[in-house]
Amino acid sequence: MLVGIPKEIKNNEYRTGLTPESVQEFTAHGHEVIVQTQLGAGINALDADYEAAGAVVVSTAEEIFERAELIIKVKEPQPNECEMLRRGQILFTYLHLAPDDLQTELLLKSGVTAIAYETVTDQHGTLPLLAPMSEVAGRLSVQAGAHCLEKSKGGLGVLLGGVTGVEPADVVIIGGGVVGNNAAFVAHGMGARVTILDNSIPRLRQLDIQYGGNVNCVFSNRAAIENYAKRADLLIGGVLVAGAEAPKLVTREMVREMKPGAVICDVAIDQGGCVETSHATTHSDPTYVVDEVVHYCVANMPGAVPRTSSYALNHATLPYALKLADKGWRQALRADRGFLPGLNVHEGKLTCEAVAEAQDLKFVAPETLL
Numbered sequence: 001m002l003v004g005i006p007k008e009i010k011n012n013e014y015r016t017g018l019t020p021e022s023v024q025e026f027t028a029h030g031h032e033v034i035v036q037t038q039l040g041a042g043i044n045a046l047d048a049d050y051e052a053a054g055a056v057v058v059s060t061a062e063e064i065f066e067r068a069e070l071i072i073k074v075k076e077p078q079p080n081e082c083e084m085l086r087r088g089q090i091l092f093t094y095l096h097l098a099p100d101d102l103q104t105e106l107l108l109k110s111g112v113t114a115i116a117y118e119t120v121t122d123q124h125g126t127l128p129l130l131a132p133m134s135e136v137a138g139r140l141s142v143q144a145g146a147h148c149l150e151k152s153k154g155g156l157g158v159l160l161g162g163v164t165g166v167e168p169a170d171v172v173i174i175g176g177g178v179v180g181n182n183a184a185f186v187a188h189g190m191g192a193r194v195t196i197l198d199n200s201i202p203r204l205r206q207l208d209i210q211y212g213g214n215v216n217c218v219f220s221n222r223a224a225i226e227n228y229a230k231r232a233d234l235l236i237g238g239v240l241v242a243g244a245e246a247p248k249l250v251t252r253e254m255v256r257e258m259k260p261g262a263v264i265c266d267v268a269i270d271q272g273g274c275v276e277t278s279h280a281t282t283h284s285d286p287t288y289v290v291d292e293v294v295h296y297c298v299a300n301m302p303g304a305v306p307r308t309s310s311y312a313l314n315h316a317t318l319p320y321a322l323k324l325a326d327k328g329w330r331q332a333l334r335a336d337r338g339f340l341p342g343l344n345v346h347e348g349k350l351t352c353e354a355v356a357e358a359q360d361l362k363f364v365a366p367e368t369l370l
Helices: 020-028 045-053 059-068 101-110 131-148 178-189 201-210 224-231 250-256 267-271 306-328 329-335 353-359
Strands: 001-005 031-035 056-057 070-072 089-091 113-116 170-174 195-200 215-219 234-237 265-266 287-290 293-296 343-346
Touching: 001 059, 020 045, 020 170, 020 306, 031 059, 045 056, 059 070, 070 306, 101 224, 101 343, 101 353, 113 178, 131 178, 131 224, 131 265, 131 267, 131 293, 131 306, 170 178, 170 224, 178 195, 178 201, 178 234, 178 267, 195 201, 201 215, 234 267, 265 267, 265 287, 265 306, 306 329
Parallel strands: 001 031, 001 070, 031 056, 070 089, 089 113, 170 195, 170 234, 195 215, 234 265, 265 293
Antiparallel strands: 113 343, 287 293
């Protein structure tokens, strides 16, 4: 199969769909790989590194979209990229379609077969291709939030861990999944007072044991979120409903009751955000203020650390990408029932039920297309 890797064009996105090491795996399987020149600039990989791995370097994204049978990316295709996609082509990347009506419309119109990293599951029902970027985003959320808390950035002017004789900051994390746990790990390590809210008692029990009772684990409901939001110096939204638009758990009224200069980092923004006042921002313009509360809502947070992120992502996606190239999408998805939920769009049909519900569109069960 001819596999193509274009450069990412989203704002300040430096991750790569395949590292040179991953390209070498594809060529070892007998596949041809074409990559856009300077693909690896963000991860300190040269064109020569890709050529040494067996790839052919081409000058434009247009050539890749025109020739490749399988296109592997990191972020969702931008409108001009969607217009280059075609029927019979496979797209394998993050899509996050639920809050993105325009992308859904363009992908349906293109006829492409689009498989989303974030809806692939494993035998345990978890999301193996979303998890590595959730780890990165969770850890980055504390780093970004701590920076936003600096007075010059509009924040309260507090240090997360405090110092001798001065109490630490309160970090409140909504959601105890991969994002929430990684955010708690970093915030606790920095000496902050950490509270995790989740609506799963078994998950709260796991977290309580993991942190030895040193992190406050609270059952999540409206009253609890309202209560802890008022206390928060840094509020991190780590809520996920696989494939679906994130529920708005923090209302505008709750934001209004927060401390002036408090910071919200809404990691759920890729799926629309779990805070009512959230809207997507970029690395070049990452924050805005609502009711004196700083909002950090960058939709591709792991792009800030592209080398770490690209390698972590490739370690997870490579086995699936090789299956697509080795077997074709139908056989690959038929052989792995956890891979099948990754199919979001096929030849003008929407095959992700959560997206169909979010956008009030017709849903076609993916198994009927195999």
